[in-house]
Amino acid sequence: MARQKKSRTLKWLKRHRRDSYVRQARREGYRSRAAYKLAQINQRDHLFSTGDVVLDLGASPGSWSQFAIEKVSPGGRVVAVDVLPMKAVKGVDFVLGDITEPETYCAVDGCLGAIGADLVISDLAPSITGIRHADQVHCIQLAEQARKIALGVLKAHGSFLVKIFEGESAQEFREQTEVLFDRATVRKPAASRSSSSEIYILASRPIRPG
Ligand SMILES: C[S@@+](CC[C@H](N)C(=O)[O-])C[C@H]1O[C@@H](n2cnc3c(N)ncnc32)[C@H](O)[C@@H]1O
Numbered sequence: 001m002a003r004q005k006k007s008r009t010l011k012w013l014k015r016h017r018r019d020s021y022v023r024q025a026r027r028e029g030y031r032s033r034a035a036y037k038l039a040q041i042n043q044r045d046h047l048f049s050t051g052d053v054v055l056d057l058g059a060s061p062g063s064w065s066q067f068a069i070e071k072v073s074p075g076g077r078v079v080a081v082d083v084l085p086m087k088a089v090k091g092v093d094f095v096l097g098d099i100t101e102p103e104t105y106c107a108v109d110g111c112l113g114a115i116g117a118d119l120v121i122s123d124l125a126p127s128i129t130g131i132r133h134a135d136q137v138h139c140i141q142l143a144e145q146a147r148k149i150a151l152g153v154l155k156a157h158g159s160f161l162v163k164i165f166e167g168e169s170a171q172e173f174r175e176q177t178e179v180l181f182d183r184a185t186v187r188k189p190a191a192s193r194s195s196s197s198e199i200y201i202l203a204s205r206p207i208r209p210g
Contacts, residue, residue, distance in 0.1 A: 008130070021191050025063065031087075033191060034123060035063035037200070038161075040189035042071070045202060047119055047159060051075040055108065055117045055153060057099055057146045058124030060086040068092075068121065079111045099124065100145050109153065116155045122146035122162040125198075136167035136197070143173060143201075151180060151206050159204040161187075166197040177203050 021033035028035075042048060048071035056065050059080035068078045069091045078092045081104065086094050093111050097104030124146055126138035143164045150160040160181065164170050177184045182205035192198055 030063040030066055031061040032063040035067045036191035037189045038064050038067050038121065038123075040191055041161065041187050041200060041202065042067075044187070047121075047161065047202075048072055048076075049118070052077075052118040053112065053115060054078045055112065055120045055149070056080040056092075057120065057122040057149065058082055058142070059094070060084045062086050062089050062092075064121055064123055065089045065092045068119075079108060079117075081108055099142070099149065105149060105152075108149065112153055116158070117150075117153045118155055118158050120146070120150035120154060120158070120160045122150075122160075125163065132197075133167065136165040137169065139163070139165045140167075140169045140173050147177065147180070154206050156208075157205060159202065160206075161200055161202050163198055163200050166199055170199070174201055177201055179207075181206055 019033060021036045025033045025035060048068065050072060052072040053076065054068045054072055056068060056078060059065050060082035065078050065080040066089050069089060072078065073091060079095065080086060080092050081095045081097060081099060083098045085096060088094065095104065095107045095111060097107060122143065124142040126135060126142060128135050143162045146162050147160065154160065164173055174184065181203035184201055184203040187200040187202050
């Protein structure tokens with residue numbers, strides 16, 4: 001078991017060193033290659049506008065927050081949340097907490113105030129166990145919680161971008177999202193490794209009863 005884990009880690013390190021997005025992130029000052037997944041989705045879907053209020057769920061180490069604050073400045077705001085600490089990003093408000101805990105929601109709500117958010121982005125991912133089904137289910141649970149938060153804080157024209165792992169419950173998550181939003185589509189940016197089962201659902205305009 002330990003040998004298997006060591007071999008997986010070595011493989012990851014080898015791939016990481018060769019990865020062009022890792023090198024690009026280092027050059028451009030992003031904390032992780034994940035920035036380019038968001039950048040590529042943004043290039044296609046124009047997620048951000050100057051002055052927007054953005055909520056970034058599962059934000060640490062912070063590359064999505066770095067990208068988001070660049071895109072909404074001047075005048076915009078980014079509120080970032082993670083259960084792990086995050087080194088400060090200039091202009092970004094950080095909430096340390098577990099998104100499944102009510103007090104984290106209260107802190108986020110307090111930070112956003114009555115205005116709400118134009119965009120909620122969620123790159124939430126559980127600690128990967130390597131047990132594919134368990135990791136997929138856990139990721140969907142986090143995505144469901146992110147969607148609940150998004151529905152609570154988004155403005156009428158707002159959008160929600162969320163990562164899920166493909167698998168059994170992914171289709172169900174997508175169908176539910178289609179019911180809860182006016183529009184929902186799947187995105188797999190080039191920076192997301194083809195070997196990874198991660199995909200992103202982009203939904204816009206929450207449907208509110210009444
Ligand atoms: C893939 S990383 C996010 C990377 C980030 N988008 C970036 O660009 O730097 C996923 C994050 O989700 C966070 N996370 C997982 N479960 C969480 C939870 N229940 N509440 C808050 N954050 C959580 C992890 O701590 C981790 O930092």
